[in-house]
Amino acid sequence: MDISQVSNVFWDYIFVGGGLAASVVSHRLSQFNSSLKILLVEAGPNANDRADIVWPNSTNLIGGDFDWKDRSVEQSHVDGRIIDLPSGKALGGGTVINTAGWLRGDKTDYDLWGSVTDDPRWSYDGLLPYMRKSEKLFNDTLHPDQHGHDGPMVIQTSLSTNRTFPLREYALQSWAELGINPLPDFDSNWIHRLGVGDLQENRNQGKRQIASVVYPLDGVTVLTDTLVGKVLIEKKAEHEDSVAVGIRLASGTEIRGKEIILAAGAIRTPQVLMLSGVGPADELKKFGIPVLVENPDVGQHLADHALFFHAWKVKDPAAGWTYGSPNPIFQEPQYGWGQPFDLIVCSDVDKKGLAAAIAEDEGATPDPSTHPLLAKERVFFEHLFMYTGATDGSLVTIGAITMLPTARGSVTLASADIKDQPLIDPNYLGTAVDRYVIREAIKAEVKFAGSDATVVGREILDGEVGAPGFDGVLTTESTDEYIDARIRAGLGTSEHPMGTTAMGKVVDNDLKVKGVKNLRVVDAGVFPVVITGHLQVAVYALAEQAAEIIYAEHSKTT
Structure with missing residues (x-):
């Protein structure tokens, strides 16, 4: 389906970003109801069949075709160095370039998450079923109450x-x-x-498992090599919440839908939010962006290992x-x-x-x-x-x-153009x-x-x-x-940015952006606490639960 056909459809769900979280949530929604019209828009290419990224010794990973090639601002506590910050730019996102470490983190992290949100769904016990749902562990007898053995992700x-x-x-x-x-x-x-x-690694006899392959997108319309410039947000009256009604591509094409789901990662999601008029007022006004929803926490609280x-x-x-x-x-x-x-x-x-x-x-x-x-x-x-x-x-x-940094950094705008990398300050x-x-x-x-x-x-x-x-x-x-x-x-990065659209600050416990109807975030940006693991496991669990939350709401309204 080309852009003109896509723009003529009113979509049930539009995903901004086609990485790990978007692959899981869109796949599950399509499984729940095959009649749903789901659009996934990814800035990078489709790398699902690329043989040069399959094995651990692949050479086309960090710094290659599927890396945003982001760099930090000067780090004042690291001799003023500018540090490379690799991030997946492809269908499947970080699962295309990561080192495949399958390490969920400590129970304490998730229990703190549940505590700060006052919501047991986001505690360790609340997320454990979704951790188990995503994995197929190599050994059926290794702590079976803690591990999954029927999930799509093979662990070795x-x-x-x-x-x-x-x-x-x-x-x-x-x-x-x-x-x-x-x-x-x-x-x-x-x-x-x-x-x-x-x-533990999510590899199948050594082969990389890309999220968009392991969670097939057969029932989802996918646009690759397509950059989203902003979310279209309308506000009909001063006392009413703003409403997300669609997206505008960097090319200017507008696409409308019932619900927009930002899943562009902890760096790009806050950038898109701010370009859409949601964020710190001073930051938006600096670039002439109308402030639709003032939220000083958008792009703040960045943590990285x-x-x-x-x-x-x-x-x-x-x-x-x-x-x-x-x-x-x-x-x-x-x-x-x-x-x-x-x-x-x-x-x-x-x-x-x-x-x-x-x-x-x-x-x-x-x-x-x-x-x-x-x-x-x-x-x-x-x-x-x-x-x-x-x-x-x-x-x-x-x-x-x-694994447990206490410093917090930020993602702020460099310009009002989505094609310009935002200013990323991990504050290492x-x-x-x-x-x-x-x-x-x-x-x-x-x-x-x-x-x-x-x-x-x-x-x-x-x-x-x-x-x-x-x-x-x-x-x-x-x-x-x-x-x-x-x-x-x-010092360098472990490529684990999180926290820039934190639950309780930017999104609510159902992942809805505060002050904007029909807009959610599902990626590592929503973590309100530091996860002391390699973040993909937590994101898989987040996405599995998010799919159920989103579809449950859909079922109530149809």
């Missing part, structure tokens, strides 16, 4: 695909020597995820520990079926130092019995011990991901807490890799590589100042 681990890495037992011993022990049955999606678990990598030398590359070494197992085909590591390690942080950092941020000594970061154990960071780093097997790579390391947490994460990893406290440090590795522009390397004797400088120079 290294062991389920017969990838037993030579360093696995040494890594497990080393984490145990540091007091970090296995989760129940190594389940990295256990209720509380502090500990060591097997990396930051990432820092460091490389370590292998004492004996010929021993066959890593990819690139002479070990023949790495030539077996299944070793190309997933990421080059097998364990996800989640840690808390020393509470005394954390309390001091909180006091620096908040200007008062926190009460350890009530402060949400102190009152219970929390997942502050993930450690990744990756069995790769050099083509000759001489290096390994270690990564730290900050913008709090003393965030700076303390990542410093402690690096210290823990240095102890793991570069000290006699662990078997990996004693027998396998031979010092950190260092970084360009720095004298010395990371060691257990490194000063806080040196560690902080290294972090500022190397």
